[in-house]
Amino acid sequence: MGDAIISVEELSKAFGNHEVLRKIDFNVGPGEIICIVGSSGSGKSTLLRCINKLETQTSGKIRYHGKEIGAVQKEINDYRSKVGMVFQSFNLFNNMTVLQNCMLCTRKVLHLSKEEAFDRAITHLKQVGMAPFINANPTQLSGGQKQRVAIARSLCMNPEVLLFDEPTSALDPEMVGEVLNVMKELATTGLTMIIVTHEMAFARDVSTRTIFMDQGYIVEDAPPAELFKNPKNARTREFLRRYL
Ligand code: ADP
């Protein structure tokens, strides 16, 4: 695909002789909001981790604007500054303030001046409603607040694509909504997003495409109106029956 941002081509991953991803193929175009759903163990996190180069595939390719991302660390670092990732467990640095967490990568990786890094941090902390907490330590925040800071930190890199691996799974139920709302807002800004989630209503309402994975395969890849209303595959129907 000519205008794909990311292309995943025949991507396979095994841990020992356990095949976790089996010839996965899909393209990610500008502005797409792709939700990936599927049972635990189906390979969703491994797929995101391969896309972010946190895992090395056994075979197959990841391309970014047509160029294969190989094993050269400098290329991987440049790529990661354009394709960011938000984790279930936030991964904030607890020995730094909220502001310092948000300025670290833009200073170290993008070499922004202090002023520029500060301005970006404030802009994105405002965007997620966390500007009043710039001097707080992550340990003083709720899970929902921590995740909003982690999202702001990723946004400070001005990524082209953001990957989310179950961003609300570690949260108390009453905090899920505030994080989903931030993501819903982001989806309207033109940012390209790939989101692994168990929040089916969110996937149905916000994604432009939903992918159902099972046992290392993409079983179904369709607009949510189709996938949720009229799933073609029996395994998709079985999975959705448990959630809807
Ligand atoms: P999901 O995110 O859909 O729950 P994962 O991608 O985390 O699935 O895991 C898919 C399978 O790969 C699981 O069976 C898991 O145990 C296995 N797996 C994941 N990471 C590793 C690893 N580092 N070493 C060995 N097996 C792994």
Ligand code: MG
């Ligand atoms: Mg997972």
